[in-house]
Amino acid sequence: MKNMEEVAGFMREHDLMLVTAESCTGGLIAATLADIPGAGKLLDCAFVTYSVQAKQRCLSVSDQTLERYNLTSEEVAREMAQGALGNSRANVAISNTGVTDDVDDDIPAGTQCFAWAFRRHDGDKPGDAVLFSETRRFPGDRTEIRLASAEYALQRIPHYFGLLDAS
Structure with missing residues (x-):
C-alpha cells in the first residue's frame, strides 16, 4: 500500500483512528x-514531543528507559506509543524517534x-495494547529522511494490523 489514499481506505474499512507521538x-x-x-474521522490528535522533557511529561516515557536504551530506541518508541494511546480516544498509535543528522x-x-x-477493544487500557516496533535507516x-519516515509509518499500519490475530 504505497498510496496514502489506500492507507486511509484501509483505516476506514477497519474503523481505525490514529494518534501519533512524534x-x-x-x-x-x-x-x-x-x-x-475525510481525515477527521481517521486522526484524533498528534503529540510532537521533540524534547526529552516533553516525552516524559506528555507521554510518560520513563527515566529508566531513556537511561538504559537511549533516546533513539525501540523501547522509547514503544513507551511513546503507549503514552499517546493512553491520552487519546484513538485505537491505534504510531510513534517515531530517531536522528536525521550525524549527531x-x-x-x-x-x-x-x-x-x-493497537487497542483491540474500546474498553482496553493502554497497557492492554498490542505493540510492534522496528528500526529502519533511511x-x-x-x-x-523525515518525509520517508512519515510515509513509512503510515504504510505499516495494514501490515501490523494483519498481525493482531497472531499476537
Missing part, C-alpha cells in the same frame, strides 16, 4: 494523514525507531 518527524505523520480528505557517533544519520500500538538529507 519526535524526529515533528508532526509529519499526522500531517501526511491530514492531507487525505551521535553510535547512531548513524537516518536511523528511525517506530512503534505501533537515506537522504534531513527533509528526505
